[in-house]
Amino acid sequence: MTDLRNRRNTLLATLATTVLLNAALSILIFYLHLPQEGLGLITMLDVIIFAGLLLMTFLHCFSTWQEEWKQQAITHLLSLPVPRTYMLMSKYIVILLEALLITVVMIVGMWVQLGMSNGQLFRVEPLLLFDWSKVLLIVKWLFSATGLIFLCFTSIFLGKCSRSHSMLITFLSFTAGLLVWIVAFANFPSFLTLLIFCLAYFSASCYLLDKKVGIE
Known part of the structure; x- marks a missing residue:
């Protein structure tokens, strides 16, 4: 819970940014009535945005421990009567949860984009099987x-x-x-x-x- 609280503001900002970017792409698709080539560009932008967000989560793997030393909290953390495995797993769960939340928001966003493009953005049938x-x-x-x-x-x-x-x-x-x-x-x-x-x-x-x- 402490790790989640420490990461809460950044996580909320990241998710809000993800929602806004997906909303912007959805509006772009809806109002411009893009041809197939334009929809291919939108798909590429989705991939770039998703990769960039996951890269930020990946960098958190390093920064989550760096912050413990930077704030000089590592001494207190390691003095707690808690197994080291619990500390590792708590950091792991927070990072994995962040990646999963970003993935869910991106999937929902792309589903909205698919609706705005009248099913032309990508083929959905293979994904549902x-x-x-x-x-x-x-x-x-x-x-x-x-x-x-x-x-x-x-x-x-x-x-x-x-x-x-x-x-x-x-x-x-x-x-x-x-x-x-x-x-x-x-x-x-x-x-x-x-x-x-x-x-x-x-x-x-x-x-x-x-x-x-x-x-x-």
Whole structure:
């Protein structure tokens, strides 16, 4: 709840921005009666907006822990009689919840845009058909998001282990971890690979938070 309160204003501002952008695109579609080429541009704008919003959420993976050190709240946080796993999971849930809320708002917005374009913006029939491959794809996305979040946590903790060049070490460790993950998944594209990396990065985050960046 504390993490949610700390992030509340930013989250509300992000969601409000998402709603306004979708409303603007819907009005543009409705009043200009765009041809098919113009609707393709609208779809591209939707993708860019969605990617940008998710990028902001991704950056929060780093900033959520940076704020603890910046506000000098990390000492109090780590002194609480709470397992480190709970702290990690609370940050993870907030970030994942933010991404899910943005996704829901974007889906609703694009559905409104579809109505404004009289069903011409994109084909909706394939999206409505139930297919286990779609379920598996969503689960893979969830596992990938989870692994990425904990990789960010691991990288920021590795940076905090160093008294100098913290940002550089954070960047290098994140890049190295992401490259290893990509190479492994390219050779072993399975849920097991995603699960192994999720558990590995979660365990590394827990260990570093407990043993390496604790209270001095």
